Amino acid sequence: xxxxxxxxxxxxxxxAARELRAQGFDGRLVIIGDEPHNPYDRPPLSKDFLTxxxxxxxxxLTDPEETGDLAAEWLLGTxxxxxxxxxxxxxxxxxxxxxxxxxxxxxxxxxxxLPGEALxxxxxxxxxxxxxxxxxxxxxxxxxxxxxxxxxxxxxxASSCASLGHTVTVVEAAPLPLxxxxxxxMAAVCATLHRxxxxxxxxGVGVADLRGTTAVTGVELSDGRILPADLVIVGIxxxxxxxxxxxSTLALHxxxxxxxxxVAALPQVVAVGDVARVxxxxxxxxxxxxxxxxxxxxxxxxxxxxxxxxxxxxxxxDQYGVRIQFAGRRRDGDTVRITxxxxxxxxxxxxxxxxxxxxxxLTTAVLSVDRPRPFMRARRELAREEGRxxxxxx
Ligand SMILES: Cc1cc2nc3c(=O)[nH]c(=O)nc-3n(C[C@H](O)[C@H](O)[C@H](O)COP(=O)(O)OP(=O)(O)OC[C@H]3O[C@@H](n4cnc5c(N)ncnc54)[C@H](O)[C@@H]3O)c2cc1C
Numbered sequence: 001x002x003x004x005x006x007x008x009x010x011x012x013x014x015x016a017a018r019e020l021r022a023q024g025f026d027g028r029l030v031i032i033g034d035e036p037h038n039p040y041d042r043p044p045l046s047k048d049f050l051t052x053x054x055x056x057x058x059x060x061l062t063d064p065e066e067t068g069d070l071a072a073e074w075l076l077g078t079x080x081x082x083x084x085x086x087x088x089x090x091x092x093x094x095x096x097x098x099x100x101x102x103x104x105x106x107x108x109x110x111x112x113x114l115p116g117e118a119l120x121x122x123x124x125x126x127x128x129x130x131x132x133x134x135x136x137x138x139x140x141x142x143x144x145x146x147x148x149x150x151x152x153x154x155x156x157x158a159s160s161c162a163s164l165g166h167t168v169t170v171v172e173a174a175p176l177p178l179x180x181x182x183x184x185x186m187a188a189v190c191a192t193l194h195r196x197x198x199x200x201x202x203x204g205v206g207v208a209d210l211r212g213t214t215a216v217t218g219v220e221l222s223d224g225r226i227l228p229a230d231l232v233i234v235g236i237x238x239x240x241x242x243x244x245x246x247x248s249t250l251a252l253h254x255x256x257x258x259x260x261x262x263v264a265a266l267p268q269v270v271a272v273g274d275v276a277r278v279x280x281x282x283x284x285x286x287x288x289x290x291x292x293x294x295x296x297x298x299x300x301x302x303x304x305x306x307x308x309x310x311x312x313x314x315x316x317x318d319q320y321g322v323r324i325q326f327a328g329r330r331r332d333g334d335t336v337r338i339t340x341x342x343x344x345x346x347x348x349x350x351x352x353x354x355x356x357x358x359x360x361x362l363t364t365a366v367l368s369v370d371r372p373r374p375f376m377r378a379r380r381e382l383a384r385e386e387g388r389x390x391x392x393x394x
Contacts, residue, residue: 001101001268001301002027005090006072007080008106008241009033011041012273012289014061016104017070019297029072030098032090034079037128038062043286045131046156047318050138051163059128080107083248087266102300104293105245105256105264105271109238109284114148114210121216122232125157137231138164145169146219146229147199148207150177150191152317154235158199159319161233168199169227171219173206181315181326185336186355186367190324192347197320202227238284240275255282261305262296268303270296278309285315310390312383322348323372327379328365330357336367340374354378362389 004020006013009031017031033039040059048054067074075092082091083103090098111124123134137143143166147158150172162168170177178187194201202221210232211218219227240255251257251265255277262270262278273289276282276296283289288311295307314327334357341353352370356363356378363382368375 001025003030003098003100004028004102004104004300005030005032005098005100006104006106007032007090007244008104008108008273008275009035009074009076010039010106010108010273011061011286012108012276012293013104013106014039015290016106016272016293016297017072019293020104020301021070023297023301025297025301027101029070030075030090030100031072032075032078032080032092032098034077034093035127035129036077038067038076040128042126045128046125046153047160049131050125050135050157050160052135052139056128080244083245083250083269085247085249087248087250087269101268103269104296104300105269105275106273106293107241107244107275109240109274111234112237112239114207114234114236117210117234119210119212119216120214121212121230122210122234124234125153126238134233138166142166143231144229145231145233146171146227147233147235148219149235149237150174150194150201150203151235151237152178152181152315152319154233155190155194155319156317157233157235158194159197159321161231162198162320166231169229170194170199170201171205171207171221171227172201172203175204177201177203181330182367183330183332183334183336183357189343189346189348190369193320193322196347238274240277240282242275253277259305260308261299262292262309263299263305268300270300272296283313285313287311287314310387312379312386314379322352322370323368325368325372325375325379326365327375328357328363328382330365331359334359334364340371341369 039061079093111126145161145168147154147170158170176187206222208222209220242252256271260279272292274284295309317324338355342349348369354371355367357365366378
């Protein structure tokens with residue numbers, strides 16, 4: 001391969017570029033990113049960056065020395081708008097084209113939006129620019145904040161706003177937030193963190209409308225209640241950025257469909273990170289975005305699927321002063337057993353807890369609240385167990 005083009009200049013795109021060089025690719029490397037910024041880390045955007053404990057310099061994922069070593073052509077502030085049917089030319093928004101032999105798709109996901117978001121004071125949180133604007137608003141005096149969506153981004157943002165002294169209400173349409181990732185039992189435990197952290201949580205009711213003429217003044221709920229608000233943060237999930245691939249011959253369905261080795265419908269095209277549906281599942285976790293590129297690049301350079309992604313899914317979340325960590329593949333019906341620490345009136349007790357999800361005598365997943373060391377041990381054991389199951393020795 002003489003030219004490889006990485007589309008998406010963020011976490012998984014940068015890791016793919018590093019892997020290309022580490023695995024011996026010495027040809028032309030082009031990295032296309034529609035944001036004007038050098039690659040930066042998103043997790044702090046809803047946490048320490050929003051509260052002012054971290055500044056922009058601390059978000060940087062790379063430095064001039066490394067970018068020099070990568071010897072790549074960076075086309076930042078440039079959107080890819082298409083990939084030709086054979087996957088050999090990337091078309092750019094500004095009319096230029098990049099002929100290429102291989103493509104790494106690393107275009108991530110975008111925050112889902114609500115109708116009516118044109119009102120000032122209504123925000124989503126996905127990019128550095130989103131976080132800059134929101135951070136500035138949060139420093140302009142007391143705010144009545146309504147967070148729509150109780151998922152991880154919603155919960156972390158609510159926690160950051162509450163820690164800055166704002167009045168915070170979280171609205172979640174489901175009876176409990178975080179049930180899909182954690183299951184109902186542990187979701188109920190984590191939901192108590194809102195109350196403990198000084199935020200109100202309203203569940204089981206949707207949002208009917210956003211009130212206001214130019215600036216938002218309130219959120220109308222589907223049961224008719226109106227919550228006063230001068231700042232609304234919409235955290236209702238993310239959509240994979242695949243629109244630019246419409247018209248290519250790649251298979252797209254809630255992400256770029258790939259085999260277990262991140263290889264898309266054309267062998268010289270791989271996909272990684274939040275945009276990639278690898279072997280049937282699409283992760284929106286930092287760790288998957290950093291682990292998939294090694295395998296994807298090996299397969300891209302081999303021209304076939306020589307390796308598959310085998311890691312156990314993992315994510316963390318920091319909210320209301322606690323760290324939640326989860327690894328594994330839980331399914332509805334798994335039993336949950338707290339093996340260390342415990343609960344206090346349904347909430348995590350002082351010192352947190354470790355919980356194992358189990359099915360047919362096997363551990364399927366592990367959850368920790370503020371128990372990082374035993375969590376790491378359990379996570380390693382989980383990986384060993386999965387390895388034994390995959391090799392048929394269990
Ligand atoms: C606020 C926030 C907090 C998070 N916290 C956690 C956490 O605590 N723990 C955890 O495990 N994960 C967390 N995540 C998730 C984690 O950050 C993502 O999984 C990770 O960023 C995915 O990396 P990516 O490179 O695949 O996608 P992205 O980071 O989305 O990057 C994709 C890049 O491609 C660009 N792009 C899109 N389309 C085009 C195009 N057509 N042409 C050129 N460029 C394009 C995008 O603008 C973007 O710069 C968080 C995410 C957010 C937003």
